[in-house]
Amino acid sequence: MNSTLTKNTDISQLSSIRFYAALTSLLLSVLAFQHDDLINSDGILYLNMASAYLQGGLSATAELYDWPFFSMLIAEMHQFTGFGLERSGQIINTLLFVVFTDALVLITSRLLENKIQLIIASVFLLCFFTINHYRSYIIRDIGYWALMTVAVYRMLIFIEKPSWLNGSWWQLSTMLAVLFRVEGIVIVVASPLFMCVHFHLKDGLKATIKLTYLYLFAAIVTVIIFMQQQGIEAAFGKLLSVTYFLDWIELSNEFQNRADIIGQQALSEYSERYAGDILTFGLVLMLMMKVVSGLGVNNLGVYLFAKYCGVKIKPNTSATSYLYFFASLNIIILCAFLFRHYFVSTRYALMLIAVLALLLLPSISYFLEQQWRLRHKRTLAVIGFLLLVSVIDTFTSSVSKGYIRETAIWAGHELPDNSIVLTSNIFIDFYVRDTNPSANIQLDRTFEEDHQKFDYFITIEKANHPERKIAYENWALTPVYKKQNTRGDTAVVYQVMDRGQ
Numbered sequence: 001m002n003s004t005l006t007k008n009t010d011i012s013q014l015s016s017i018r019f020y021a022a023l024t025s026l027l028l029s030v031l032a033f034q035h036d037d038l039i040n041s042d043g044i045l046y047l048n049m050a051s052a053y054l055q056g057g058l059s060a061t062a063e064l065y066d067w068p069f070f071s072m073l074i075a076e077m078h079q080f081t082g083f084g085l086e087r088s089g090q091i092i093n094t095l096l097f098v099v100f101t102d103a104l105v106l107i108t109s110r111l112l113e114n115k116i117q118l119i120i121a122s123v124f125l126l127c128f129f130t131i132n133h134y135r136s137y138i139i140r141d142i143g144y145w146a147l148m149t150v151a152v153y154r155m156l157i158f159i160e161k162p163s164w165l166n167g168s169w170w171q172l173s174t175m176l177a178v179l180f181r182v183e184g185i186v187i188v189v190a191s192p193l194f195m196c197v198h199f200h201l202k203d204g205l206k207a208t209i210k211l212t213y214l215y216l217f218a219a220i221v222t223v224i225i226f227m228q229q230q231g232i233e234a235a236f237g238k239l240l241s242v243t244y245f246l247d248w249i250e251l252s253n254e255f256q257n258r259a260d261i262i263g264q265q266a267l268s269e270y271s272e273r274y275a276g277d278i279l280t281f282g283l284v285l286m287l288m289m290k291v292v293s294g295l296g297v298n299n300l301g302v303y304l305f306a307k308y309c310g311v312k313i314k315p316n317t318s319a320t321s322y323l324y325f326f327a328s329l330n331i332i333i334l335c336a337f338l339f340r341h342y343f344v345s346t347r348y349a350l351m352l353i354a355v356l357a358l359l360l361l362p363s364i365s366y367f368l369e370q371q372w373r374l375r376h377k378r379t380l381a382v383i384g385f386l387l388l389v390s391v392i393d394t395f396t397s398s399v400s401k402g403y404i405r406e407t408a409i410w411a412g413h414e415l416p417d418n419s420i421v422l423t424s425n426i427f428i429d430f431y432v433r434d435t436n437p438s439a440n441i442q443l444d445r446t447f448e449e450d451h452q453k454f455d456y457f458i459t460i461e462k463a464n465h466p467e468r469k470i471a472y473e474n475w476a477l478t479p480v481y482k483k484q485n486t487r488g489d490t491a492v493v494y495q496v497m498d499r500g501q
Contacts, residue, residue, distance in 0.1 A: 028126065035395045037404075039138060044427070047085045047138065069140070103146065103152070108361055118365070121364070124299070124364060129394055141347055143176075145351060148351060152323070256276070263275030306366070368380070408427065410493070411435075411481070415456055421457070422449060423441060451472065453499075455495065476498035478495045
């Protein structure tokens with residue numbers, strides 16, 4: 001590698017930092033899953049898809065969601081290890097987080113000057129609250145983050161040495177990333193543009209061929225597979241969703257309809273013409289707030305303080321140029337999503353947040369290295385304390401949700417085998433089925449089912465939402481089991497007393 005860091009640090013030192021960073025990432029993920037009381041709601045979908053794949057193949061998964069690769073991985077891990085689907089998903093995401101962390105460290109190594117700075121940057125990455133927040137999630141996004149970050153690293157190598165081999169590694173990592181999230185196609189399609197700008201037109205075209213030759217072959221193979229394999233088009237229908245974001249007429253009409261609602265409901269007749277501007281500003285502001293909050297006040301504070309203290313660094317021009325380009329592509333992806341669905345979560349913006357964090361780290365690392373050499377213990381102690389608080393906050397929750405899982409497990413074991421059970425909670429539904437696959441349980445979150453067709457009803461009663469009990473307050477119910485947390489939220493198993501009446 002031609003980075004400044006590797007000129008001053010031998011490969012064994014870099015490998016040592018990578019090893020300890022990977023080990024720490026592994027331990028943090030294990031700790032996160034041990035601490036977490038409940039699976040995330042998206043995780044239920046992916047595990048249900050994995051179960052459907054095992055029972056009915058791709059056509060069965062397509063009935064639940066049209067992008068099955070992550071669920072297929074879970075199913076294969078389940079068959080290979082013999083672990084349950086939930087544990088299999090946890091293992092996969094733990095390993096993917098190790099890859100994600102390692103790729104971030106490798107990218108950072110190409111931006112920094114020495115071993116001390118890389119250690120500092122690695123500590124910041126491992127303590128990054130927004131990243132650690134998702135360690136206990138079973139989601140396909142983690143695979144996308146990991147492999148797309150690997151792709152960024154491979155691109156930095158390709159820029160320095162545009163060979164066929166380096167181009168192949170980039171293509172392989174981006175292909176795998178797209179299997180987790182389809183928006184990776186935007187990165188693939190736009191990358192030749194950077195090649196032409198960075199290498200100029202003639203050399204850029206040569207580099208583009210080396211960077212994309214596998215995709216042409218893959219496109220031909222994909223078309224053949226789609227034509228011959230029954231059910232695969234429906235299973236991977238998400239691939240076609242990219243075209244939804246290119247329908248300018250539909251997007252414009254939807255935007256105008258929403259702007260009209262704001263103009264008619266919130267503005268006076270003299271201000272209606274500004275409704276579109278207000279909607280645009282609100283959406284962009286929402287995205288900015290997600291990114292800023294995702295970067296973290298602590299990290300931004302340290303960066304700004306470093307700049308205030310006069311920190312100036314000489315960047316790795318080619319690496320930082322591509323990172324800015326990559327960040328720009330992610331902004332475009334997020335804006336397209338935002339103006340299509342009119343919402344965005346921090347999870348969707350994490351790839352942008354991660355690359356922006358990488359751009360902040362050189363200044364932060366250089367500043368803290370100087371503080372270390374100057375023995376400014378007070379500054380180091382304050383920043384160390386903030387990092388420690390960030391990690392502790394990640395794995396600390398004020399209220400446990402374990403009561404939901406414990407109630408579902410009790411119901412799965414203790415309710416009579418021939419019972420017909422109704423529940424209004426997706427977690428209860430999942431864990432009852434997970435505990436007792438033969439359980440006859442039905443999920444109804446809208447209370448439209450006739451409760452008299454069921455023997456038992458399981459629900460969650462929130463202390464701060466007593467009004468939710470109105471939906472079933474006139475049912476003839478007798479509690480047979482309940483579990484409560486410290487806030488007063490209760491999971492209750494009711495027996496239906498007017499069954500069949």
